[in-house]
Amino acid sequence: MKLGFIGTGTIATSVIEGLLKSKAKIGQINISTRSYKNSIKLRKKSKKIRAYSENQDIIDNSSIVFIGLLPKVASKELKICQFKKSQTIVSFVSTLNIKSLKKLCNPVKKIVKAAPLPMASDGLSPTIIYPNHKLIKSLFELTGSVIVAKNENQNNHLWVMSSFMATYASIINLLKKYLLKNKVNNEDANKYLNIFLTGMLFEFNHQNFDLNKSIKSLQTRGGINEELLKRLQKDKFFKKIDINLKKIFLRLKKANDK
Numbered sequence: 001m002k003l004g005f006i007g008t009g010t011i012a013t014s015v016i017e018g019l020l021k022s023k024a025k026i027g028q029i030n031i032s033t034r035s036y037k038n039s040i041k042l043r044k045k046s047k048k049i050r051a052y053s054e055n056q057d058i059i060d061n062s063s064i065v066f067i068g069l070l071p072k073v074a075s076k077e078l079k080i081c082q083f084k085k086s087q088t089i090v091s092f093v094s095t096l097n098i099k100s101l102k103k104l105c106n107p108v109k110k111i112v113k114a115a116p117l118p119m120a121s122d123g124l125s126p127t128i129i130y131p132n133h134k135l136i137k138s139l140f141e142l143t144g145s146v147i148v149a150k151n152e153n154q155n156n157h158l159w160v161m162s163s164f165m166a167t168y169a170s171i172i173n174l175l176k177k178y179l180l181k182n183k184v185n186n187e188d189a190n191k192y193l194n195i196f197l198t199g200m201l202f203e204f205n206h207q208n209f210d211l212n213k214s215i216k217s218l219q220t221r222g223g224i225n226e227e228l229l230k231r232l233q234k235d236k237f238f239k240k241i242d243i244n245l246k247k248i249f250l251r252l253k254k255a256n257d258k
């Protein structure tokens, strides 16, 4: 199996790193010299990596071609590339729907949209794919887990989750900044938050991911957990997040309905 990556940026690099660490039976991984730093880093990791300056060379030497370009670049670039009917395309581009991808990658018939996350490099990415494709599903399972969307609408809803990463990091950063501001040193702040986050995940799993149960059990009546939650609910903190998740969905839907 020969894989090719058009656009070797953050997400493509994470997926490649995850696949290299896994037991995937891959003969060759073709990447772009364009993303110079990533291309150097990946070439140092494995002899299976081959870098090309032309996207067409990546395509011509790959049975599965991954599109890791930004939306505007992808439409422009794919228009000038030539594909073979036997190839499979996997697009990471959130705002290009299957219909547009079929036009751009004609005569390819096997086209999958996928949303891996940077944690793929550690085998910890939940990857959304649509539509289902046995081989592509099994590849992404090697970099974490795979959720298959039932239709494009559900695919858009699942992609909304991937918009939460930076917000999640910002919430944790707010906690960290609070500690630093109050003279807790960096090492202790990191130590606390690291095991706090890991421990919380175990707590959710103990409750079989019944988060209502966790929310209840993590509060002591009249205690500080109850107080902070009530204060934030009163300030419409959660409602605001929900409203904005819907806005992200509408952006994805608008782009994908074209």
Ligand SMILES: NC(=O)c1ccc[n+]([C@@H]2O[C@H](COP(=O)([O-])OP(=O)(O)OC[C@H]3O[C@@H](n4cnc5c(N)ncnc54)[C@H](OP(=O)(O)O)[C@@H]3O)[C@@H](O)[C@H]2O)c1
Binding pocket: 006, 007, 008, 009, 010, 011, 012, 032, 034, 035, 036, 055, 067, 068, 069, 070, 071, 073, 077, 092, 093, 094, 114, 115, 116, 117, 118, 162
């Ligand atoms: N990051 C995520 O967590 C994530 C998750 C799911 C999906 N996605 C989607 O994946 C796509 C890529 O995202 P990203 O975060 O990986 O972006 P990125 O880091 O900016 O990667 C894009 C790469 O494309 C390269 N590039 C630009 N023009 C090119 C061309 N004509 N030919 C070949 N390569 C070219 C860029 O190289 P230069 O740096 O040299 O310009 C860059 O390395 C986006 O559509 C994004 O929505 C991202």
